[in-house]
Amino acid sequence: xxxxxxxxxxxxxxxxxxxxxxxxxxxxxxxxxxxxxxxxxxxxxxxxxxxxxxxxxxxxxxxxxxxxxxxxxxxxxxxxxxxxxxxxxxxxxxxxxxxxxxxxxxxxxxxxxxxxxxxxxxxxxxxxxxxxxxxxxxxxxxxxxxxxxxxxxxxxxxxxxxxxxxxxxxxxxxxxxxxxxxxxxxxxxxxxxxxxxxxxxxxxxxxxxxxxxxxxxxxxxxxxxxxxxxxxxxxxxxxxxxxxxxxxxxxxxxxxxxxxxxxxxxxxxxxxxxxxxxxxxxxxxxxxxxxxxxxxxxxxxx
Amino acid sequence: xxxxxxxxxxxxxxxxxxxxxxxxxxxxxxxxxxxxxxxxxxxxxxxxxxxxxxxxxxxxxxxxxxxxxxxxxxxxxxxxxxxxxxxxxxxxxxxxxxxxxxxxxxxxxxxxxxxxxxxxxxxxxxxxxxxxxxxxxxxxxxxxxxxxxxxxxxxxxxxxxxxxxxxxxxxxxxxxxxxxxxxxxxxxxxxxxxxxxxxxxxxxxxxxxxxxxxxxxxxxxxxxxxxxxxxxxxxxxxxxxxxxxxxxxxxxxxxxxxxxxxxxxxxxxxxxxxxxxxxxxxxxxxxxxxxxxxxxxxxxxx
Numbered sequence: 001x002x003x004x005x006x007x008x009x010x011x012x013x014x015x016x017x018x019x020x021x022x023x024x025x026x027x028x029x030x031x032x033x034x035x036x037x038x039x040x041x042x043x044x045x046x047x048x049x050x051x052x053x054x055x056x057x058x059x060x061x062x063x064x065x066x067x068x069x070x071x072x073x074x075x076x077x078x079x080x081x082x083x084x085x086x087x088x089x090x091x092x093x094x095x096x097x098x099x100x101x102x103x104x105x106x107x108x109x110x111x112x113x114x115x116x117x118x119x120x121x122x123x124x125x126x127x128x129x130x131x132x133x134x135x136x137x138x139x140x141x142x143x144x145x146x147x148x149x150x151x152x153x154x155x156x157x158x159x160x161x162x163x164x165x166x167x168x169x170x171x172x173x174x175x176x177x178x179x180x181x182x183x184x185x186x187x188x189x190x191x192x193x194x195x196x197x198x199x200x201x202x203x204x205x206x207x208x209x210x211x212x213x214x215x216x217x218x219x220x221x222x223x224x225x226x227x228x229x230x231x232x233x234x235x236x237x238x239x240x241x242x243x244x245x246x247x248x249x250x251x252x253x254x255x256x257x258x259x260x261x262x263x264x265x266x267x268x269x270x271x272x273x274x275x276x277x278x279x280x281x282x283x284x285x286x287x288x289x290x291x292x293x294x295x296x297x298x299x300x301x302x
Numbered sequence: 303x304x305x306x307x308x309x310x311x312x313x314x315x316x317x318x319x320x321x322x323x324x325x326x327x328x329x330x331x332x333x334x335x336x337x338x339x340x341x342x343x344x345x346x347x348x349x350x351x352x353x354x355x356x357x358x359x360x361x362x363x364x365x366x367x368x369x370x371x372x373x374x375x376x377x378x379x380x381x382x383x384x385x386x387x388x389x390x391x392x393x394x395x396x397x398x399x400x401x402x403x404x405x406x407x408x409x410x411x412x413x414x415x416x417x418x419x420x421x422x423x424x425x426x427x428x429x430x431x432x433x434x435x436x437x438x439x440x441x442x443x444x445x446x447x448x449x450x451x452x453x454x455x456x457x458x459x460x461x462x463x464x465x466x467x468x469x470x471x472x473x474x475x476x477x478x479x480x481x482x483x484x485x486x487x488x489x490x491x492x493x494x495x496x497x498x499x500x501x502x503x504x505x506x507x508x509x510x511x512x513x514x515x516x517x518x519x520x521x522x523x524x525x526x527x528x529x530x531x532x533x534x535x536x537x538x539x540x541x542x543x544x545x546x547x548x549x550x551x552x553x554x555x556x557x558x559x560x561x562x563x564x565x566x567x568x569x570x571x572x573x574x575x576x577x578x579x580x581x582x583x584x585x586x587x588x589x590x591x592x593x594x595x596x597x598x599x600x601x602x603x604x
Contacts, residue, residue, distance in 0.1 A: 071573050078572055126452045138539075142444060149541025150428045151573045159538040161531045161569055163466050164484075175534065175569040182466070229463045232477065236461040237440075237539065239451025267463055267477040270380055271373050271453045 004060040004300055007051055008293025010107060010285075011035060011066045013082030013134075017285065018050045020059060021293025025118035027286065029054065040084045044097045051098050061101040063296030064094060065110035065288045067137070072152025075104060079172050101299035103292075105148075107131075109155060110291030111281070112139020113146055115244045117294055119287065120279040124241040128234050129281075130157060131247035135171070136180035136230075142238070146295075158184065162230055182226040183256075185249035191219045206252045217255075224256035228263030235268040235276050246281030253280050306362040306602055309353055310595025312409060312587075313337060313368045315384030315436075319587065320352045322361060323595025327420035329588065331356065342386045346399045353400050363403040365598030366396060367412035367590045369439070374454025377406060381474050403601035405594075407450075409433075411457060412593030413583070414441020415448055417546045419596055421584040426543040430536050431583075432459060433549035437473070438482035438532075444540070448597075460486065464532055484528040485558075487551035493521045508554045519557075526558035530565030537570040537578050548583030555582050 005028070009018040012035060019030035031053050036046035051062060066085060068077035075091030077083075094102035112121075112129035121127040121141065129139035138157025140147040148154050158180030159173060166177020170186055181187060188202030195215050196204055208216035231243055245253050257278065265273055283290060307330070311320040314337060321332035333355050338348035353364060368387060370379035377393030379385075396404035414423075414431035423429040423443065431441035440459025442449040450456050460482030461475060468479020472488055483489060490504030497517050498506055510518035533545055547555050559580065567575055585592060 069571055069573075140539075142449060143447075145445075147444060149574065150543045151541050151577055153571065153574050154539065154541035156538040156571055156574075159569075159571055160462070160535040162463055164464050164528055164531050173571060175571075177531075178569070226466055229466050229479075233462040233535075236458040237442075237456065239453050239456035241452045267461075267480070269371055269455065269458055269461055269475060269477075271371075272451065272455050272458075275453055 003058065005058045006061045006063055006293045006296035007054050007059055008110070008289045008291065008296065009047065009050065009062065009064045010110065010288030010292055011064060011083055013067065016046065016050060017289045018054060019286070019289050019293065020054050021290055021296075023297055025114065025290055025294060027290060030289070035083060037082070037084055040088050043084055044093060047094065048097050051100070059100070061103065061296040061299040062094065062098055063103045063105070063110070063292035063294070064090065065105055065107040065292035066090070067107045069156060070104060070106050070152045072148060078153065081171055101296070103296045103299050105292065105295050106137070106139070106155070107288045108137025109139045109146060109148070110295055111137070111246055111283075111287035112141055112244070112291065113294050114283050114287040114291035115246065115281050116141045118290070119282040120244045121242050126238060126240040128157070128238055128240045128243045130243065130245050130250075132183065132245065132249035133185050133247040135186065136184045137247065140238070157234065160230060160233055162226060179230040183223050183230060185247070187223060188249055188252070191223070195219065202249055202252070206255065209255050220252065220255045221259045224259035225263045227256050228260030229267050231260060231278065232264045232267030232273070235264065235272045239272040240276055242277045242279050244279050244281050246283075246287055250281060305360065307360045308595045308598035309356050309361055309364045310412075310591045310593065310598065311349065311352065311364065311366045312412065312590030312594055313366060313385055315369065318348065318352060319591045320356060321588070321591050321595065322356050323592055323598075325599055327416065327592055327596060329592060332591070337385060339384070339386055342390050345386055346395060349396065350399050353402070361402070363405065363598040363601040364396065364400055365405045365407070365412070365594035365596070366392065367407055367409040367594035368392070369409045371458060372406060372408050372454045374450060380455065383473055403598070405598045405601050407594065407597050408439070408441070408457070409590045410439025411441045411448060411450070412597055413439070413548055413585075413589035414443055414546075414593065415596050416585050416589040416593035417548065417583050418443045420592070421589065422546045422581040423544050428540060428542040430459070430540055430542045430545045432545065432547050432552075434485065434547065434551035435487050435549040437488065438486045439549065442540070459536065462532060462535055464528060481532040485525050485532060487549070489525060490551055490554070493525070497521065504551055504554070508557065511557050522554065522557045523561045526561035527565045529558050530562030531569050533562060533580065534566045534569030534575070537566065537574045541574040542578055544579045544581050546581050546583050548585075548589060552583060
């Protein structure tokens with residue numbers, strides 16, 4: 001029997017990136033298209049098209065990573081701000097639409113699996129992944145496997161409380177003072193708006209800081225300190241070998257790292273704080289796709 | 303061969319509680335004495351006396367729970383504020399002193415194992431333990447086993463950052479705004495001092511609140527809200543089936559619970575926040591001893 005492969009699909013709010021993935025994480029070919037957001041039906045039809053364009057006899061399962069809290073008991077996404085999937089039994093409907101076993105998971109969980117298998121976190125047993133994007137996504141590799149919690153909704157690391165009774169989360173979450181409020185791409189966008197006007201975003205902020213703009217450097221230093229405090233909590237909780245930082249805003253890690261490490265050393269305890277390595281993600285935008293493909297192999301085991 | 307038993311020893315800053323423990327958590331007989339704190343030698347000699355007083359041919363290993371961060375790689379306690387054990391290779395020296403296999407662990411880890419095996423958390427796969435005492439101790443049962451992290455120092459849940467750049471931790475920790483600063487017995491002692499004078503402590507605060515004293519009720523409400531925010535972080539991180547609250551100050555859970563649940567519902571995400579049960583610990587002061595005994599059985603396996 002030929003080796004089995006999977007199709008990994010990373011669903012973003014605007015783009016879908018899909019690829020055929022081997023068990024070792026190798027990607028054979030990819031496909032990219034806009035995310036159909038008009039309706040659940042249109043979304044599922046779009047998924048089917050992507051799968052059909054990539055599929056051959058070696059493809060035995062599909063993994064879908066979505067930017068939502070997942071309830072693995074039901075196979076649903078609990079919230080879905082960018083994609084019309086809220087409460088949709090995506091795993092079951094996907095299997096019917098595609099005629100293949102389907103695994104679903106949170107996109108940051110998928111990225112964590114990919115970075116752990118072939119990226120920055122390979123060789124570790126205990127690894128924390130943070131994806132700094134619109135929010136802060138989280139993924140946990142604990143004892144050499146992905147940790148999902150009781151319902152599959154674990155690792156919402158962007159929603160740790162970092163400032164009790166602080167500002168309310170952007171978007172659907174009713175929480176206050178959550179980690180992602182302070183250290184995500186959206187946080188950087190807001191700072192950019194304040195400093196450089198309403199059309200600015202995190203890219204301009206980062207570019208200005210690289211050019212030595214003091215206000216931009218100061219703002220990123222403050223964000224780095226909050227990133228460090230959040231990472232300190234994670235060190236004290238998990239005593240991990242590594243924290244891997246990805247996501248679009250994660251590209252600014254070089255600017256965030258020094259203030260982050262100073263705060264981490266203050267707020268985290270030995271021996272964990274001396275042991276943990278803070279690493280830049282290596283797989284870039286392919287992490288979610290590769291990880292979704294790797295997670296789909298779970299459907300082919302046992 | 304007769305069933306093997308262990309001796310579980312819970313080392314506190316002032317008292318040692320030890321007992322013979324069976325594999326199912328049953329305690330056969332116990333011994334209690336003051337903790338020798340003059341020197342490491344005196345401490346080890348005291349341990350040996352306790353073990354000798356309990357030992358018979360069925361005892362095959364000893365488990366020691368201590369109120370310190372543990373480095374399991376070295377078998378040492380990293381900090382040890384109350385007991386003269388800092389940097390001491392307790393596992394190795396204990397084995398030489400006692401002539402038995404010795405397991406060591408953090409006291410809250412031990413309490414978590416006990417509550418999970420025969421206490422409030424039995425039957426769960428994913429359980430978080432908080433012991434509200436001088437600080438806040440933490441223990442994590444993830445996927446049906448104790449999670450220790452890369453060095454054995456994980457689950458320092460009292461040292462999650464709850465208020466970025468907040469007040470400095472009491473004691474050795476250099477961190478700021480940590481969870482235990484706001485919701486531990488020490489926090490309650492400080493409030494009691496403010497409200498009722500310098501000789502007061504958390505017991506008076508709790509008693510006054512039970513008598514309807516509005517200032518005491520208000521103070522405990524505010525502490526409950528912070529307890530709830532910390533628990534919300536834990537729900538978002540772990541999606542656990544249960545959070546078990548123990549420790550001396552945990553006896554005030556009935557006064558803390560309503561404001562805690564209000565804040566938890568605000569700061570935690572579904573489905574975890576709707577699933578998690580907040581439970582009072584059931585084993586009281588025996589939890590650490592029973593858990594230390596259960597952990598010692600690890601030395602008899604494999």
